[in-house]
Amino acid sequence: MKFGYSKTQFSWKEAFHGMGGLIFILSILLTLIGLLFIYSASPKRGADNYMNRQASWFLVSIVAFLITVRFDYLILVKHSYAIYLVAILSLIATHFLGVYRGGAKSWLKLGPMLLQTSEIMKIAIIFLLAKVLSDETKKNGGIKELLYPVLLTGIPMGLIVIQPDLGSSIIFVPVAFAMIFVSGIRFKALAIVFLIMVNLAVVVYFYGLHEYQKKRVLMFMNQDSMTREEKRSSGYQLEQSKIAIGNGGLTGRGWGKGTQNVYGLLPERHTDFIFAVIGEEMGFVGIFLVLLLYLILFCSMLVTSYTTLAVPGQLIIIGVMALHLSQTIVNTAMTVGMAPITGLPLPFMSYGGSSLLFNFISIGMVVSVAGRKIL
Amino acid sequence: MQEMVKTRIKWILAFMIAGFPFLIFRFFEIQYILHEKYSDDAVRNLDRYKDVAPRRGAIYDRNGKLLVKTSAGYALTGNIEGLFLQIKEGDETREILNEESINSLVNLLMEHRENKKDKESEEDKENEKIAMIEEISEKALNIYRRVQESIETTLLPHKELAIKSPSKYALKKKDAKKDYYRRKYPIWDNISAQAAQAFFCNKSYFCPYQEDKNKEEKYKNQEEKDKKNFKDIYPGFHLEFTIKRNYLYPDLACHLIGRLGLVENFPEEIRDSLIKNKGYSVRDMIGLSGIERIFEDALRGKRGCKVQSREDKENSLYLEKSIDGENIYLSIDKDLQEFAEKSLDQTVEKYKSKEEKDKGAVGGAAVVLNIYTGEILVMASSPRYEIEKYSENYKDLKDDPYFPLVNRAISFYYPIPPGSVFKVPVAAYVLQNGIIDENRCFVCNKYMYERGRFACTHIHGKIDLVHAISGSCNIFFYHLGEMMGPERLEECAYLFGFGTKSGLGFGSEESPGFIPTPARSASQGEHWGDGKSRMFGIGQLINATPLQVARSMAMIANIGIMPKLCLVKKQNQGSGDDQILVAQKGIAKEAYVANEDWKWPISQKNWLLIKQGMARTTEGPEGTAKELRKKLKGVRIACKTGTSQVKGKADHSWFAGFFPLEEPLYAFAVLIEHGGYGATAAGPVAIDLINKIMQK
Known part of the structure; x- marks a missing residue:
């Protein structure tokens, strides 16, 4: 084997003792808090509310987590090209056979359930980049060797953009960036990458965005000088979200008592704006605690990565962390107008079965790395 | 390499911990510093401004006999999308009447009839039910026919496309179908208040009509309904609150009294000017002919406005009271x-x-x-x-x-x-x-x-x-x-x-x-x-x-x-004092003045x-x-x-x-x-x- 680690051994004790266990417990804690507020944000309070559905997905996710933990990640890394190919094919299949949900053709129907194929791609790209970037034979940290990983990331991004799901596509950038950064790119090369990305962003803004998306970005820029008309149309979500959070104050209105939430004034409140519901009902204290939990989660991932001996394993953890970190930052920041409004969910908390399932699979990957000793 | 990775991980950790306070501070700013502003906004957000429609004036004859009045009520409307089931047979789709929906609706209407007799044989009931089903079915079929005709008319200007590019034509047809299939057409007027309540409660989750003491029962029922996915109990049927013009003698002086129409049915230009200059809303009725048109300004009254909080639906604050339309006493006997x-x-x-x-x-x-x-x-x-x-x-x-x-x-x-x-x-x-x-x-x-x-x-x-x-x-x-x-x-x-x-x-x-x-x-x-x-x-x-x-x-x-011709003996406002007015308002004045000499x-x-x-x-x-x-x-x-x-x-x-x-x-x-x-x-x-x- 190329990496020089011929055998690994997994032990549950190793996995849950220390950081792995903390990561798992934090994920469950965040999901439970999410369930609580999904219930509060459910328009229906009967048996058929969103919480019950999400809870059943939660159970499925735990099972998926336990299965993922048992996989040998090094074997997966070894076959990562195959996984990548399968994921690319599934994206192409989605393009032709997919189902529309919320205006984007990003779902594949598998029997009774719908699968968001970009989620598979996120996992696949982490494994593949872990393989490619940990290859020490081509290492000098220069800009040229970046071309290949960038190309590998660019292909699926393009496929997801045309679905069109810009949010899911953009999230590949921080993941790839973090993994490349950690794998030892020089700061000079980093500066060049940064400049290229800024230019790319400008091009995307003018040629790649829909009118409504441009409006959201503009609204984000001028949010303090919105006219009354804008507050009702393109700026509605942002305005309502800020009112909800501001209405919460220090200690919040109480669970199930936020007026913005209960009277349905906050749009997308059980999915993209679940954080605003927490802000309104639990106040600054609740927000602070939840963000702290996220911070501890990400820190413990970093620590796990730090202590892992195999580079691919380290990179996998960094990739997963970057995925969740970027989504968390974008989602929470957008509720208070620090980021433009994108359709990105809050990891573990937003309503959405498929998303929760893959969150736990990725956590499974992290715990798997933590629990595997290299012999 | 391992060392490099470790260094870089430290970098990331440092960035993350350094960035965390920025995010926290933004929340602190909104939730603590700006809290009062936003909670004011939240309270204001609860207000709902509602138009209060005035009652259109009634029309009487010269001896005070009521000819036309306005009453509020519920009406059932239906759309083709729900009323007709689409059944695919190979390449063709057949559309057949959704009998189940009509059946369940008729059951509900039967249950809440207004003139229920005390003793009624099962047979009579059955007959009445069948008659009702037939009537509604016929109306649904009529609507279907009308919709198909409307679709044809909309497609007329695009007839050329049918030959040039059939796929584009098919797309146009699909769009037209989608549009017309969702429109609501009147089906059944004079729904009793009880039936309307029952219908409403079955169809939507929140039922504002039922009282609190029935709460437990309500939730019990609710659960059963949840299982059935209540949205689909009466597919295609909708309930609308309507203000209806009642003609006590269906065709008496029909040309003279005239018709009413909805503002929304006017051509766009006229509609916009009516809304802009005369304060009509799209769903308002407006006189199209006869007395209804000549005395439109007096009959329609003045729209009011009220504010209602979402939290407290009982009380509302009237910003402006609505003024009911004036009653017209015709000179007609x-x-x-x-x-x-x-x-x-x-x-x-x-x-x-x-x-x-x-x-x-x-x-x-x-x-x-x-x-x-x-x-x-x-x-x-x-x-x-x-x-x-x-x-x-x-x-x-x-x-x-x-x-x-x-x-x-x-x-x-x-x-x-x-x-x-x-x-x-x-x-x-x-x-x-x-x-x-x-x-x-x-x-x-x-x-x-x-x-x-x-x-x-x-x-x-x-x-x-x-x-x-x-x-x-x-x-x-x-x-x-x-x-x-x-x-x-x-x-x-x-x-x-x-x-x-x-x-x-x-x-x-x-x-x-x-x-x-x-x-x-x-x-x-x-x-x-x-x-x-x-x-x-x-x-x-x-x-x-x-x-x-x-x-x-x-x-x-x-x-x-x-003599100076006139059709109206007097106009009065609601139940207020009679205001004797012999042909001074509304009637074309120039002709009236010309008659003077x-x-x-x-x-x-x-x-x-x-x-x-x-x-x-x-x-x-x-x-x-x-x-x-x-x-x-x-x-x-x-x-x-x-x-x-x-x-x-x-x-x-x-x-x-x-x-x-x-x-x-x-x-x-x-x-x-x-x-x-x-x-x-x-x-x-x-x-x-x-x-x-x-x-x-």
Whole structure:
């Protein structure tokens, strides 16, 4: 084997003792808090509310987590090209056979359930980049060797953009960036990458965005000088979200008592704006605690990565962390107008079965790395 | 490499921990520093501004009998998308009625009927249910047909595409279908409040109507319904709160009362200007014709506005109270109007030609007005339509050969000469202007010149004016026409209100009528000879409506003073004090003002002569309507028959005059289109009506 680690051994004790266990417990804690507020944000309070559905997905996710933990990640890394190919094919299949949900053709129907194929791609790209970037034979940290990983990331991004799901596509950038950064790119090369990305962003803004998306970005820029008309149309979500959070104050209105939430004034409140519901009902204290939990989660991932001996394993953890970190930052920041409004969910908390399932699979990957000793 | 990775991980950790406070501070800013602003916003967010619709004014008759009222209620509407199931068979999709939905709806309606009988056999119930299902199914199928037609019409401009690129055409068709299949069409009016509640509770999760004590039960029911996915209990049916116009007598004075329509159905430009300039909203009703249109401003009232908090739905703050529309008291007498309409209907039916449709009577009209106040007591037209079912039956009504949509009392949809009734104004004119005196005689030998078209009905021999009126001698009036010449004939016609609009403001009264002049004849390439003056003299070339004829009779009865026509006795606001208002609001003012000086005094002597001639129509042995005298119950009338000729068809039958003879109070005119001889078709209708009025 190329990496020089011929055998690994997994032990549950190793996995849950220390950081792995903390990561798992934090994920469950965040999901439970999410369930609580999904219930509060459910328009229906009967048996058929969103919480019950999400809870059943939660159970499925735990099972998926336990299965993922048992996989040998090094074997997966070894076959990562195959996984990548399968994921690319599934994206192409989605393009032709997919189902529309919320205006984007990003779902594949598998029997009774719908699968968001970009989620598979996120996992696949982490494994593949872990393989490619940990290859020490081509290492000098220069800009040229970046071309290949960038190309590998660019292909699926393009496929997801045309679905069109810009949010899911953009999230590949921080993941790839973090993994490349950690794998030892020089700061000079980093500066060049940064400049290229800024230019790319400008091009995307003018040629790649829909009118409504441009409006959201503009609204984000001028949010303090919105006219009354804008507050009702393109700026509605942002305005309502800020009112909800501001209405919460220090200690919040109480669970199930936020007026913005209960009277349905906050749009997308059980999915993209679940954080605003927490802000309104639990106040600054609740927000602070939840963000702290996220911070501890990400820190413990970093620590796990730090202590892992195999580079691919380290990179996998960094990739997963970057995925969740970027989504968390974008989602929470957008509720208070620090980021433009994108359709990105809050990891573990937003309503959405498929998303929760893959969150736990990725956590499974992290715990798997933590629990595997290299012999 | 491992070392490098570790260093970089430290970097990331440092960035993350350094960035965390920024995010936290932003939340702190919004939740603590700006908390008051945002919580104010949140409270304001709970307010909902709602329009409060005013109640449209009611319409009464002159004696305070209610004719039209406004009531609030619930109505069921349906859309094709839910009412019809789409079944795929190979490439084709068939659409069949969703019977399950209709069944469950009927079950609900049966359960909450308003007039439930105490004891009812199962069989009766079953029958009623079946009838209801059939009715709703039929209505649904009707809607389906209408929708398909509408889709066809929308696609018409794109017909070329069908050949050029079928796929684009299919796309257009799909879009049109999608649009029309989602539109809601009325299905069932007058849903009882109970049924509406039950329907609403079944369909939506929150049920504001049920009381709290039933809460437990409610949740129990709710769970069962949740299982059924309550959205699909009555697919395709929707409940709407409506403000309905109730017509207590479906077709009484339908042309006069007029129709209402939704603002949203107007062409875009007009709709926008109505909304912008007059404060209508899209779902508002607006008068389209008749009284509803003329008095729109008074009837509609003023929209109010209230604020309601989402948290407290019980109490709301009125920013502006709505003001209900004013009630209108028509000058029409409901009993007389009804009577006139019925007897017109019967007479028209009687004189309809059984063999050839267009040769017999096609319709009729009757007008009675007060000669002093100008109040119109009766303005009947036959045939009529039911106002409520206008849009439903529009196609049939439009294509009806008897034109039920036309108000025959007032409109010139078809030129009708007044015929011999015009002889009365002519007689008044010649006497008053001294063209002849009462002793001047002409000789009537049936023909003016041995034979030809200038003929009379009888051989009257040597005849004077009084007898010429009662006997309706054509020869006498041919001579008068010739003597007067076109200028004076024209003046006479205008003096007595021919060629002039009524001034009531009806939209259907587009034309003032036609008065022939030499200039007009010349423009049509015809020479004006004495022949034309003669025909004009007996009322043949000119056109007139029954209202114009009645008005000219009123002017004669009133010794040369033209009354100001009006349809409304008074208007009042809701239950407030009566506000006597005789034709000042709404009615076209210019015509009203013009009437002010409409005087052309007739001397007492001449007036008596004309009255004598008109009285002899029924009383004299030479009178054209002497058979009708015995039908009159204790009242003497002054009248004139008219039989105006039409080429190739039966004559129009006219009967006009005023009564009581001694002290005239009312003027009247009755027309039966193509009814034949004046005294046989129109006469009896008028006499019956006069008897009825005098009995009152």
